[in-house]
Amino acid sequence: MVMTFGLITEGPTDQVVLRTLLARYFSDPDIDVRPVQPNTDSSDVTDHFGGWKNVLDYCTSPDMVATLEANDYVIIQIDTDVCEEYGVKRRMDGDDLTDQQIIEKTRDVITASIGRELFDKFNHKIIFAVSYDSIECWLLPLYYTNNTKSKTTNCCETLNQELRKDGYTIDCSGKKVAYHQKVCKKIKTKELIESISAHNNSFKQFIHRLTSI
Secondary structure, three states: OOOEEEEEOOOHHHHHHHHHHHHHHOOOOOOEEEEEEOOOOOOOHHHHOOOHHHHHHHHHOOHHHHHHHHOOEEEEEEEOOOHHHHOOOOEEOOEEOOHHHHHHHHHHHHHHHHOHHHHHHHHHHEEEEEEOOOHHHHHHHHOOOOHHHHOOOOHHHHHHHHHHHHOOOOOOOOOOOHHHHHHHOOOOOHHHHHHHHOOOHHHHHHHHHHOOO
């Protein structure tokens, strides 16, 4: 029986990355991954709108219940690059928060949007993909072997510095998927995923959650 994954993400490019990771991690290119928010399968272009606000709004909506009931697992992805916009401060009592603290506080924001009662009921189905600082940071080890592979700021442009050598760049707005798909072709095996995830704490936590499935 094929596992089903509902994707609630900031944008279509995030779905490309997550879909690839799931297919390679579980060695199943036909794994049933369903884009929920944004619904890129919809013929209505208004369903394709993304952003962190749409992620949290969807978690708050009545549709969230149906999504949790209809899928074996639901992945909720959000970047932390603009975390202060959704209420997660980078500094507290004069000190910078660690990446782990920001990840945990972002999870708390998502959980609050879902609602504690609903979250507790479906906690076993929910997989957080809180990407610190953006999901493009997870892809850096595909192209860098020096300390840049662990970078957590301005990752999209950093990735593009290497991609320009191949004659193209990915869309940092997160709307055009073609070149993200090209980059993701480099992700071929579970072993590679485990190797590159070691260089980003948020990526490593996402993969660790998959090991429990």
